[in-house]
Amino acid sequence: MKAKSVICHEFGKPEDVLYVVNRRVNPPAEGEVLVRMLLSPINPSDLIPVRGSYSHRISLPMVPGYEGVGVVEEVGTSVSQNLLGKRVLPLRGDGTWQDFVKVPSEWLVPIPPSINDQTAAQLYINPLTALVICQEVLCLGSGDVLLMNAAGSAIGRIFAQLSMIFGFQFIAVTRNSNDTQELLQLGAAHVIDTSCSSLKESVMEITSGRGVSAAIDSIGGIEGTQLVDCLQPHGNYLAIGLLSGIPIQWQEVSKRTAVNVKLFHLRHWNKQVSPYDWQEKFHQIMNFVKEQRLKITMPEIYFDLLNVREAVVEAESPNRKGKKVFLKMGHEDGSEK
Known part of the structure; x- marks a missing residue:
């Protein structure tokens, strides 16, 4: 055939x-x-x-x-x-x-x-990535504040919904206002449109000057670097993409701040997960969908x-x-x- x-x-x-x-x-x-x-x-x-x-x-x-x-x-x-x-x-x-x-x-x-x-x-790609990050990589829960750029993406919409499931606060960063209302309806606590607002000033105002406990970067370059300045001391910075094609200069960043930098690729998680855990994660995702908690x-x-x-x-x-x-x-x- x-x-x-x-x-x-x-x-x-x-x-x-x-x-x-x-x-x-x-x-x-x-x-x-x-x-x-x-x-x-x-x-x-x-x-x-x-x-x-x-x-x-x-x-x-x-x-x-x-x-x-x-x-x-x-x-x-x-x-x-x-x-x-x-x-x-x-x-x-x-x-x-x-x-x-x-x-x-x-x-x-x-x-x-x-x-x-x-x-x-x-x-697979977006729901499983988001679920593993929430549960295993960043261990997000009540009291945590997650900041994410390029949040108008499909995976950004999923993080907004998972914030309602796991109880953390989600601050979505976008370049325009096109996705603001949808992100708020899905569960984002705040949406920062960087075309008209300063990212750091907005984050500090939202968090009463404390900064966020974790940040997810899908872009790299200047926009990825700006997330670092919004983190609490020793907060978690997670890189999951490089949409700009420009890597962050971590040597320069490390001279002025202390953050815990992590890199996540789903293929690395795949290599070390058991078939049972693999099936269990999909079972969770499908339950969220059937319960209409994840769209x-x-x-x-x-x-x-x-x-x-x-x-x-x-x-x-x-x-x-x-x-x-x-x-x-x-x-x-x-x-x-």
Whole structure:
């Protein structure tokens, strides 16, 4: 059987280096499951490796896509036949931007009927990252104040909601007022629009001069450095992204302040977590969704896998910031058996 896959043979602009090809799909080996993909979102984290930011650890050619939802089509030996036809998250296997994905059965995450495909497809990168940070990295709870830049993003919206669940105060930092009302409705205690307010002055006013206990930086550069000045002495600074492409000069920062600097990559957590803990985290996330304590941004537009180049351009359009673009899979078009 052959089916469509998005392939990247060289690093560069996603709209220039992504191709759709027909590849042979081999049966699952022992302990593996073959999943027929349904939907996969386009996240910034999907496109960063395509551009070559992680070229030192990524082998080409590669299939992009970190998350998505599908249906179990075939199982290998030693895997229960009861999985056939079940909706699942096929994570930690091949890239998800293809019609079929093979994955070890122990990492497969079953999806209950109460969760729709659009939500299920987005339960990995942002919700799991945010949950692990809250529970294990920063251990946030009552009395803690978390400051985060680029908070109008999908993961910023999730932190706003988790603040209501875990009881910490969330201060969202944005560059404009477009997301202010939504962030406040989701649970943010305050939203600071840096286009019209000083970040440090605003934070000190909100915290009565104490500063925040933790800060999350997704940007780096000047905006990331500004978060440091808002921290309490020995507060926790967590870097989770580098949207600006400009690293912070920590030697200079350390001369004038004392902060606990941490770096979080979900792949590092993945390497040390057990299958039980992995499943337990997803169980928590899905319970939050079923209880309507956590709402995931719904996709705004869909593209067929064949139109992946147009899809990535649309996903990165400045006018679509914070809105989701999805890829639809289906082996009826362009595949052969």
